[in-house]
Amino acid sequence: MSGLFSILNTGDLGMQAMQSALDVTSHNVANADTTGYTRETVDLQALAPTNPSLDASSANEVGTGVTVQDISRIRDALNDYQVRQATSANSTLTNTSNYLSQIQTIMNEPSNTGISSLIGTFFSDWSSVATDATTGSSARTTLVQGTQTLTDTLNSVYNQLQNLKTDCQTSIQSQIVNANTQLNETDELNQQIIDVSSNGGTPNDLMDQRDLLLDNLSQSFDITTTSGNQNGITLTVPTSTGGSATTAPTTLINPTDSSSESRLAYISDITPTTTPITYPTDVTLTYYKNGDTSSASNEVTINVTGLSEAQYNELDENRVLVTNNDGNIPAMDTTTPPTSVDISQLTTLNSTDGVLQGLTQSQQSIDNYTDQLNTVAKAIALAVNTVESGTTAAAGDTNPFFVNSSEATYTTDNSGNATLNSSYLTNIDDNEENITAGNISVNTAILNNPDLIQAGSGTSGSGDGTRALAIANLGNLSLDIQDMSSTDGRTYFAATDSNLVADTNGISTLPASSNGTTFSNYFTSSITNLGEQTSQAQQQLTNQTAVLNSLTQTRTSTSGVSTDEEMTNLIQYQHAYEANAKIISTVDELLGVVINNLKTS
Amino acid sequence: MRITSQMLSSNFLYDLNNNLNNMQTYQQQMASGSLISKPSDNPLGTSKVMKINSEMAENQQYRTTISDATNWINVTDSTLGEVNNVLQKVNELVVSAGNATYTTAQLQSVKDEINQNVSQLGQLMNTSYGGKYIFGGTCYSTEPMGTTTGTSAGNAADITAGTIPGNGNIGLNYVDSSGNPIPTDTSSQTTTQTNQIANINSPLEAEISQGVTIQYNVTASDVMNFTGSGGTTTDLGTLLNQITNDLDNSNTSNLTGADLTNIQAAITNVSNVTTKVGALENRMSSAQTENQAENTSLTGVLSSTDDVDYAQASMDYSQAQSVYQASLQVSSDILQKSLIDYLT
Numbered sequence: 001m002s003g004l005f006s007i008l009n010t011g012d013l014g015m016q017a018m019q020s021a022l023d024v025t026s027h028n029v030a031n032a033d034t035t036g037y038t039r040e041t042v043d044l045q046a047l048a049p050t051n052p053s054l055d056a057s058s059a060n061e062v063g064t065g066v067t068v069q070d071i072s073r074i075r076d077a078l079n080d081y082q083v084r085q086a087t088s089a090n091s092t093l094t095n096t097s098n099y100l101s102q103i104q105t106i107m108n109e110p111s112n113t114g115i116s117s118l119i120g121t122f123f124s125d126w127s128s129v130a131t132d133a134t135t136g137s138s139a140r141t142t143l144v145q146g147t148q149t150l151t152d153t154l155n156s157v158y159n160q161l162q163n164l165k166t167d168c169q170t171s172i173q174s175q176i177v178n179a180n181t182q183l184n185e186t187d188e189l190n191q192q193i194i195d196v197s198s199n200g201g202t203p204n205d206l207m208d209q210r211d212l213l214l215d216n217l218s219q220s221f222d223i224t225t226t227s228g229n230q231n232g233i234t235l236t237v238p239t240s241t242g243g244s245a246t247t248a249p250t251t252l253i254n255p256t257d258s259s260s261e262s263r264l265a266y267i268s269d270i271t272p273t274t275t276p277i278t279y280p281t282d283v284t285l286t287y288y289k290n291g292d293t294s295s296a297s298n299e300v301t302i303n304v305t306g307l308s309e310a311q312y313n314e315l316d317e318n319r320v321l322v323t324n325n326d327g328n329i330p331a332m333d334t335t336t337p338p339t340s341v342d343i344s345q346l347t348t349l350n351s352t353d354g355v356l357q358g359l360t361q362s363q364q365s366i367d368n369y370t371d372q373l374n375t376v377a378k379a380i381a382l383a384v385n386t387v388e389s390g391t392t393a394a395a396g397d398t399n400p401f402f403v404n405s406s407e408a409t410y411t412t413d414n415s416g417n418a419t420l421n422s423s424y425l426t427n428i429d430d431n432e433e434n435i436t437a438g439n440i441s442v443n444t445a446i447l448n449n450p451d452l453i454q455a456g457s458g459t460s461g462s463g464d465g466t467r468a469l470a471i472a473n474l475g476n477l478s479l480d481i482q483d484m485s486s487t488d489g490r491t492y493f494a495a496t497d498s499n500l501v502a503d504t505n506g507i508s509t510l511p512a513s514s515n516g517t518t519f520s521n522y523f524t525s526s527i528t529n530l531g532e533q534t535s536q537a538q539q540q541l542t543n544q545t546a547v548l549n550s551l552t553q554t555r556t557s558t559s560g561v562s563t564d565e566e567m568t569n570l571i572q573y574q575h576a577y578e579a580n581a582k583i584i585s586t587v588d589e590l591l592g593v594v595i596n597n598l599k600t601s
Numbered sequence: 602m603r604i605t606s607q608m609l610s611s612n613f614l615y616d617l618n619n620n621l622n623n624m625q626t627y628q629q630q631m632a633s634g635s636l637i638s639k640p641s642d643n644p645l646g647t648s649k650v651m652k653i654n655s656e657m658a659e660n661q662q663y664r665t666t667i668s669d670a671t672n673w674i675n676v677t678d679s680t681l682g683e684v685n686n687v688l689q690k691v692n693e694l695v696v697s698a699g700n701a702t703y704t705t706a707q708l709q710s711v712k713d714e715i716n717q718n719v720s721q722l723g724q725l726m727n728t729s730y731g732g733k734y735i736f737g738g739t740c741y742s743t744e745p746m747g748t749t750t751g752t753s754a755g756n757a758a759d760i761t762a763g764t765i766p767g768n769g770n771i772g773l774n775y776v777d778s779s780g781n782p783i784p785t786d787t788s789s790q791t792t793t794q795t796n797q798i799a800n801i802n803s804p805l806e807a808e809i810s811q812g813v814t815i816q817y818n819v820t821a822s823d824v825m826n827f828t829g830s831g832g833t834t835t836d837l838g839t840l841l842n843q844i845t846n847d848l849d850n851s852n853t854s855n856l857t858g859a860d861l862t863n864i865q866a867a868i869t870n871v872s873n874v875t876t877k878v879g880a881l882e883n884r885m886s887s888a889q890t891e892n893q894a895e896n897t898s899l900t901g902v903l904s905s906t907d908d909v910d911y912a913q914a915s916m917d918y919s920q921a922q923s924v925y926q927a928s929l930q931v932s933s934d935i936l937q938k939s940l941i942d943y944l945t
Contacts, residue, residue, distance in 0.1 A: 033607070104639050110650045120655040124662040131669060131807055134733075134742045461739030461800030469808060475659075476811060504814070505806070520655050528648040531640025538641060549615055553608055560605040564940040571944075 004594070006064060008587045013065035014580035017044055020068045021573045025566050032561040036212030039561045040204055043070040073204050077227075079555050080211065084218035086548040088353035091219045093544050095358030096365070097537035099168065103369055104534055106160045109527045115157065115373075116527070118150040119380070119520055123475030126468050133455035133465035140450035144442055151402075151441045154377050158370065158438035165366045168359045172319045173266045175355050176291030179220045180263050183235075186213045187253050187261065190232055194255055197230035207231065221354035228255050238351050239322050242344035243311035250322055250347065258325070264349065265321040265329075266291035268299075270312070276434075279309045289327025298327070303340040311343055317363040320356055322347040365533065370437070371486075372526040377437040379481045380519055382490045385432070387471050387509050388454055392490045392497055394428040399452055404431040405441035418444045433489045457507060466505035474509070478516040606939060613932040620925040627918035635907045646906050653903045657896065663810055664892050670807045670817040671885045674878060676730040677819050681875045684824060687722050688868045691715055691844070695864055698848060699857035712848035716771040719841050723748040723773050726821060736821040738801040740778070745801045745821045747776040760846055763839035770845040773838040775801060775821070785839060798822075809888045817881065819874055827870035830862040837867050 021042045031037040045068075049061035108114045125143040132139035189210040196203040214235075217223055226234045232255030238247035250262045269286040282305045289298040307315070323329050331345040332338065351357055381402035389397035399420065407427070410418040420443060424431060446452050456464030484492055493510045494500050500508040517525070630636055640647040697703075698711045726736055726746040733741035751766035759765045764785045766772030775783040775798055783794045790798070802823075804816040829835030840863045847855045 101639075101641070104641060107640075109640060110637060110647055110654065112654075116651050116655060117658065120658040124658060127662050127666065127808060131666060131805075456739065459796070460803055461737075461741070461797075463733065463737070463741040463805065464739035464800075464803070466806070469806070469814070472808070521652070524648050524651045524655075527640050527651065528644045531642075531644030531647050534639075534641035535644060549611075553612070556605055556608050556611070557603045560607050562603065562605040564606075567940045567944060 004587055004591055008584060008591075010065040011580050011583040011587065013047070013067065015577060015584070017042070017066045017068055018573050018577040018580060020071075022570070022577070024071055025569050025573060028561045029563060029566045029570075032563055032566075036208055036215065037561065038073040038075045038204070038208055038211075038559040040071050040073055042068050043072055045069040071202060071204065073207065074559055075211075076555070076558050079551065079558065080214075083548070083551045083555055084215060084223065085353075086544065086551050087215060087218045088222050088351070090541070090544045090548045091355045092353045092358040092361070093537060093541040095171075095355055096361050097534065097541045099164065099359075099362035100365060100530070100534040100537050102164055103161065103366060104530060106157055106164065107369075107527060107530065108157075115150075115153055115376075116520060116523055118146075118153055119376075119523065120475070121146055122150050122380075123472050126472035129453070129455050130465035130469035130472060133468055134462045135451040140453060140455070143453070144447050144450045147401075147442050148447065154373070154437040154440055158373060158436065161366055161370045161373070162438070165363055165370075168363050168366070169268075169319055172356060172359050173268070173288075173291050173293060175220055175359070176264045176266045176320060179217060179356075180290045182213050182217050182220075183252050183261075183263065186210055186217065186235070187258055189213065190253055190255055191258070194230045194232045197232075203231070219355055221349060221351040221356055223252075224249065237349065239347050240350040241347045242342075243308075243314050243346075243348070247350045261325050262322050263290055263325055263327065265289055265323045265327060266293070267315065267319045267321055268293065270316050272312070273303075277312075279312070280306050281312065283307060283312065283315075285315075287321050289323065300328075300332075302329075302332070302338075304343055304346065305340055306343050313367075315346075315348065317360045317367070318348050318356075319360075320349040322349060369526065369530060372522075374436040374438075374486070375481060375484050376519055376523050376526075377440045378435045378488075379479065379484055379522075381435050381440055382432060382488075383474050383477075383479065383493060383510055383519075384471055386490050386493060386500075387474060387507070388467065390454075390458075390467075390500075390508050392494045392500065394432050394490050395425075397428065398425065399445060400428070400432070400443055401446060401453070402435065402440055403443045404435045404439050406439040407431045407434070408441070408443070410444050416448055418448050420445050429489055433487055457505070467507050469505065470503050470507040470509045473503070475520065476518060477510060478512050478514070478518060479510065480513045480516040481519065481522045482517065606936070609932075610936055613928070613936065616928055617925075617932075620921065620928055623921045624918065624925060627914055627921060630909050631911065631914050631918065634909050636909055637907050649906050650903065653899055653906070657899050657903070659811070660892060660896050660899065663808065664889070664896070666807050667809050667885060667889050667892060670809065670815070671882070671889065673730055673735060673817055674882050674885060676728065677735050678875065678878050678882065680725055680728045680735065681819070681824070681871060681878060684722065684725050685868065685871050685875065687718050687725065688864065688871060691718050691841070692861075692864050692868060694718075695844060695856055695861050699853055699861065701853060705851055708848050708851050712770070712845050715841070715845055715848065719771045719773055719845075720748055722841075723771075726773070726824070736801075736819060736824065738803045738818065738820050739805065740797065740800045741805075743778045744776060744780070746773060747780060747782060748773055749782045760842070763843035763846065766842045767846045767849050770842070770849070772842045772845075785836060809885070810891070815881070815884065817885075819878060823874050824871060827863075827867050829866050830859050835863055835866075840864065840867065 021044070024040050024042050028039050044066050047064040047067055049063055109116055111117065125139070125146045128139040129137070129143050189206055193203045193206045193210065196206065210233075214223065214225060214233075217235075221237050224236045226236075228234055233253065234251060234255060235253035236249035236251050239250040240247045252261055252263070254261050265287045267285060267287045269284070271284045273282045273284060282303060284301060285304050286299060286301045289300065292298050321329060324333055326333070328337070329341070329346060331341045349356060385394070385397060385400045385402055386392055388401045389399075391397060394400070403420065403424065408424045408431070409421045411421060412418045453468075455468040456462070457466055460466075479493060497508070499511060501511045503509050629638060637643050637646050637650060694711050694715050698708055703711070723746055727744045728735050734743070734745055735741070737743065737745040749766060749772045751760070751768050751770045751772060753768045755765050755768065760767045774785065777783055777794055777797045783798060784790055787795065802820040804820070805818040806814045806816050808814045825837045826834055827837065829840070840860070844856070844860050844864070846852075847860060
């Protein structure tokens with residue numbers, strides 16, 4: 001009897017196991033297109049005989065059925081690690097190549113309306129003035145109008161680049177908010193997984209969700225995950241303190257102690273306390289806890305001391321602070337928070353890949369090309385101002401041709417003639433040093449009255465255009481533009497008036513430099529560099545996308561659901577289920593024979 | 602390797618995107634006609650294109666300058682021809698006045714004719730082109746010369762020396778910016794007047810090619826100053842005053858002597874200047890030819906760097922198109938089938 005009943009039991013266990021298997025199959029099929037879903041399989045194990053013994057009578061003992069030992073996820077941890085690395089690298093390149101393309105679009109070269117063409121037109125207009133130099137000539141009017149087009153274009157390109165940089169920073173802020181949210185969700189899932197695992201369950205779907213979140217996090221920065229007890233993980237990112245190059249890992253997900261986890265904050269404002277900037281400098285730093293700018297209560301302003309130029313630039317472009325779980329930087333997590341901290345107490349994110357790093361690199365590129373644009377603008381302004389006035393001492397120039405529009409103020413009389421105010425002329429050295437592509441403009445006094453332009457040597461007749469000719473020739477003059485810094489003024493090209501050289505007509509002009517370049521060539525090489533950098537980034541992106549694609553394919557190959565395979569399994573389990581049912585009904589009949597048919601009276 | 606249908610579709614999408622990218626590149630090239638639409642397409646090519654564009658613009662500016670200068674020189678040439686004619690007439694009149702049989706009245710009529718010629722000369726010296734006086738040097742916005750009619754109040758010694766015209770005679774002289782005559786004697790000129798004459802006689806230069814400038818004007822002093830009899834520099838205005846004065850005084854020995862030699866020297870001077878102008882015209886003509894040749898060669902280089910070869914581009918495009926269509930066709934067949942279609 002126990003034999004038949006145990007066969008019944010075996011059949012029953014078989015049916016239950018097949019039911020489980022069908023359950024798993026249907027779960028797989030239902031999630032065939034779910035992102036991040038790992039296919040599951042049943043691990044069936046045959047049950048050993050209940051009382052294995054060594055005597056001969058039990059030599060032919062048969063096992064007692066099947067049990068579902070485990071429902072396991074088919075997932076390759078190494079492949080996961082590779083995919084996340086590739087995702088980080090891919091995100092960096094996507095962002096850098098995207099922003100470089102946008103810088104290219106803003107520069108608008110090669111074109112007939114771009115800055116290169118306008119610089120050429122500017123010097124040609126001076127050439128026209130040289131042959132038509134009398135007061136009231138149309139060449140003078142054409143020159144000032146054409147120059148205004150040049151300065152307007154320079155201003156506009158500069159502003160667009162600054163706006164692009166602000167875009168980058170806004171993207172950093174929203175990426176930080178996303179990352180923080182994802183970190184919090186991952187932390188919750190981590191805790192749930194640990195709870196379920198410690199109760200003996202297999203939280204397969206929770207682990208799928210956690211893996212998906214980790215994939216998303218790997219887009220933001222480099223993550224390192226370490227597996228721990230009960231399927232818990234620890235997540236760290238590389239950070240550095242005080243702007244140093246060495247990195248140390250900071251824990252963002254801790255399975256045992258959530259309150260010790262760090263989070264990210266967004267720096268919205270860095271302003272040096274003294275202008276003009278001298279390094280090392282102090283800055284006023286404003287950051288938002290967890291990157292959340294929607295509430296003013298998240299805003300924290302502190303004074304940071306002792307920044308070098310490199311540290312200031314790095315902080316400006318990086319914009320991410322690592323804070324404690326409550327959003328405060330560690331130095332301020334005391335009962336009486338200080339108002340001022342040193343740069344060595346700040347921790348910033350220092351990952352080599354990811355969206356945040358990509359946005360930082362994009363800002364570096366934007367800064368780089370903006371600097372080059374500024375250099376070209378200032379070089380043209382200073383060179384023309386020097387030759388037009390004939391002196392390298394800016395203080396001796398009462399009507400400079402190019403002015404710094406953020407400092408220049410005018411007095412206009414009733415007939416529309418403007419005069420440059422003396423307040424500009426008193427500080428003209430500083431004002432000219434601070435000319436950038438964003439504030440370069442034509443002196444309004446000259447714009448309204450082109451006759452103020454000195455076109456001749458000053459002592460000859462009104463038709464003398466020799467000075468205009470000298471200025472036109474500046475376009476072909478080789479100058480040390482590439483080494484010009486943001487603190488250089490007119491004296492950079494020629495230290496004193498005695499360093500000016502006289503050209504064939506006796507006009508004092510700038511000395512040529514043997515390893516210099518012309519304005520036009522400098523700008524062209526800047527654009528060429530931009531083109532090369534963009535082309536390289538696009539190439540790398542294409543390669544990296546192919547790598548990521550290939551790794552993702554491998555993952556899908558291992559973990560993806562194949563509906564064909566599931567259908568085959570379905571048929572298999574269905575037959576097995578039917579066969580088990582058949583055994584039960586057979587045993588039922590046999591039992592019926594035994595119970596009902598053996599005893600007749 | 603285990604393949605799932607998800608892999609098939611994601612592969613298909615990835616390759617489809619690449620095909621479309623290729624097609625878009627060719628489409629853009631053919632529509633715009635240039636290979637380089639942004640620097641990243643070809644950084645070195647971009648550098649070349651930008652440099653050539655700026656050189657071509659510079660070349661264009663030189664062409665305008667050459668053209669303006671050429672027109673100026675042509676006007677100068679024809680004016681100098683007229684000046685020569687006037688001086689020839691004066692020469693004939695001086696020769697005829699040397700005839701001993703002329704009465705005072707006849708000499709007077711010769712003198713009247715010469716006065717008319719002096720006025721005409723004054724007009725010719727004030728020829729303008731495009732609002733600029735061609736003999737005015739850097740003061741080309743005001744007339745460089747003018748005529749003065751002598752009065753009876755004139756100093757006799759001055760009249761004899763020729764610095765002012767005699768009574769009723771017309772003299773040719775420089776004028777300042779207000780139109781007042783400038784005395785010939787440098788010691789009686791004001792500083793402004795001396796500067797004015799220096800400016801009238803200064804060169805106008807034009808840049809016809811990089812680093813190459815030419816003087817394209819003839820100054821008033823080029824015409825007015827010549828080496829007269831006795832080897833000294835003489836002024837044409839002074840000479841004409843002396844001629845009319847000699848006619849007034851019926852001084853035939855001067856007329857047939859120094860005056861005749863001087864007027865002939867003046868004519869020789871003008872024809873020398875005309876020859877120089879002729880040479881300048883040839884120079885400008887060859888400069889123009891060079892300029893056009895340079896423009897053509899720059900355009901050629903630009904075209905070879907940047908222009909699309911339509912034959913090549915169309916072939917590449919149709920190839921990309923057929924790859925795209927093939928991928929669409931094959932994938933649509935494969936992606937639609939699965940085991941489920943065959944299970945009953």
